[in-house]
Amino acid sequence: MGEFDDYWARAYRGDSGVPHSDPQRLVSTWTGAFALGAAACVHHHASALASHIKSLPATWQDMTMMLDQKRWKKILEKKQQQA
DSSP states (O other): OHHHHHHHHHHTTTOOOOOOGGGHHHHHHHHHHHHHHHHHHHHHHHHHHHHHHHHHHHHHHHHHHHEEEHHHHHOOOOOOOOH
């Protein structure tokens, strides 16, 4: 092996002087990365859902106003026909 291989081989043999060579740290690092990715994904979908829910009251209010207007229009037409 060359000098380059001797220098980098310690990192892959579990040398205690290399911080990322400990198997427990490797597992906790990947677990943390997965948890962070999942949290970011959930936060994105939750914020999109929250913004959609915030727009619902305006939509429902618009719908009820339109139905109320139609109802009043029918009542006024009925009164005009009776008169």
